[in-house]
Amino acid sequence: MRLPNIPVWDDDPAWQPPSPLAGDTSTDVCVIGLGGSGLVAVRALRAVGMRVIGIDAVDVGAGAAGRNGGLLLAGIADFHHDAVRLLGHDAAVATYRRTLVELDTVFAECPLSTRRTGSLRIAASLAELDDCRAQLAQLQLDGFPAAWYRGDEGEGLLIPSDGVMQPLRRVRDMADQAMRAGATLHSGTRADDICGTRVRTDRGTINCGRVIVAVDGRLEVLLPELAPRVRTARLQMLATAPSPGRQIPRPVYWRDGFEYWQQLPDGSIALGGFRDTDIDTEWTHDAAPTAGIQQRLDHFLRTHIGTQAPVTHRWAASVSYTASAAPICEEVRDGVFAIGAYSGTGNVVGALCARDAVSWAATGA
Numbered sequence: 057m058r059l060p061n062i063p064v065w066d067d068d069p070a071w072q073p074p075s076p077l078a079g080d081t082s083t084d085v086c087v088i089g090l091g092g093s094g095l096v097a098v099r100a101l102r103a104v105g106m107r108v109i110g111i112d113a114v115d116v117g118a119g120a121a122g123r124n125g126g127l128l129l130a131g132i133a134d135f136h137h138d139a140v141r142l143l144g145h146d147a148a149v150a151t152y153r154r155t156l157v158e159l160d161t162v163f164a165e166c167p168l169s170t171r172r173t174g175s176l177r178i179a180a181s182l183a184e185l186d187d188c189r190a191q192l193a194q195l196q197l198d199g200f201p202a203a204w205y206r207g208d209e210g211e212g213l214l215i216p217s218d219g220v221m222q223p224l225r226r227v228r229d230m231a232d233q234a235m236r237a238g239a240t241l242h243s244g245t246r247a248d249d250i251c252g253t254r255v256r257t258d259r260g261t262i263n264c265g266r267v268i269v270a271v272d273g274r275l276e277v278l279l280p281e282l283a284p285r286v287r288t289a290r291l292q293m294l295a296t297a298p299s300p301g302r303q304i305p306r307p308v309y310w311r312d313g314f315e316y317w318q319q320l321p322d323g324s325i326a327l328g329g330f331r332d333t334d335i336d337t338e339w340t341h342d343a344a345p346t347a348g349i350q351q352r353l354d355h356f357l358r359t360h361i362g363t364q365a366p367v368t369h370r371w372a373a374s375v376s377y378t379a380s381a382a383p384i385c386e387e388v389r390d391g392v393f394a395i396g397a398y399s400g401t402g403n404v405v406g407a408l409c410a411r412d413a414v415s416w417a418a419t420g421a
């Protein structure tokens with residue numbers, strides 16, 4: 057039996073999706089995917105005066121961007137000291153610095169759907185405590201804000217520059233702003249094929265100069281040449297009714313970030329994780345919650361977070377991973393730029409990749 061699959065974020069019955077494409081058209085740039093990354097690209101393209109059409113197979117924020125944990129974290133999916141090993145010191149520092157700038161932008165542009173609370177990385181083991189120390193040392197060496205933390209949640213790191221958001225509200229606000237800035241957006245419009253720079257959809261063909269594919273989960277379905285490097289996985293979450301006995305002022309990243317939770321302004325708790333405990337079934341294109349992972353989330357909610365508030369929502373969504381954890385951000389075909397595969401942490405990095413895609417579209421570089 058399928059479990060209901062509705063995120064706690066879907067709280068606005070008045071939301072009206074943009075209308076589907078109605079026949080063939082043309083533009084400077086077509087952006088495929090109206091999640092947070094695609095919408096950053098759409099807005100940045102308008103800011104440099106380009107004509108842009110953004111399409112989504114379902115709706116604004118229908119993928120991970122509107123169904124995630126809402127943690128806004130500096131850096132890439134790897135912790136900063138690991139990123140230094142992965143990317144090299146200068147590139148890792150430059151990337152971290154860019155994510156800090158992007159965070160400032162997110163908090164400034166979307167004050168109603170974001171909160172700068174800081175975040176906690178709490179160690180689940182002695183080995184992870186050592187890893188937290190290594191992360192702190194690298195962050196401090198590079199002059200980034202971070203402090204040691206010991207408190208109700210446990211011991212680890214406090215990153216004051218981070219925060220949280222209501223992710224679906226944020227992307228819907230971004231879509232409204234983009235349309236007011238002159239972008240054309242279509243929901244219910246699926247790209248079936250990209251032929252040169254012609255995007256064939258189920259509603260008509262878009263002829264354009266450039267294509268930006270901004271799809272995280274299932275990226276390799278639309279661009280099969282990425283299949284050797286990109287793999288889609290499911291991530292699952294639940295949310296509770298308001299939990300008045302618990303005060304969780306900052307989002308928590310636990311067990312290397314496999315589990316993560318935040319408390320919403322009304323006191324409810326959104327919790328995700330345990331993908332690695334059922335790894336074979338979670339490498340999938342299916343985006344429906346499963347009983348096995350949801351039971352682990354239930355158990356953790358009661359025994360670790362310590363709330364008895366009833367579970368009101370259960371949901372899942374797709375993201376994609378690369379073997380190295382470095383995202384895809386490149387021209388994959390002549391005139392077609394792909395961004396995605398943020399390895400589970402794309403709310404901020406996706407925006408950086410979108411800005412790179414826009415500078416490619418605007419300047420060719």
Ligand SMILES: Cc1cc2nc3c(=O)[nH]c(=O)nc-3n(C[C@H](O)[C@H](O)[C@H](O)COP(=O)(O)OP(=O)(O)OC[C@H]3O[C@@H](n4cnc5c(N)ncnc54)[C@H](O)[C@@H]3O)c2cc1C
Nearest residue numbers: 089091092093113119120121124125127247272401402403
């Ligand atoms: C449960 C969960 C929790 C997470 N928690 C966090 C977190 O706390 N912090 C964090 O930083 N990251 C988190 N992530 C990851 C983050 O959500 C994603 O990396 C990010 O939202 C990706 O956004 P995006 O806009 O790049 O892509 P997506 O959200 O994947 O958006 C792509 C859009 O493209 C559309 N689309 C797909 N195929 C087509 C097609 N053929 N034609 C037209 N449209 C198409 C989809 O409908 C979708 O709306 C989480 C992810 C999940 C699933």
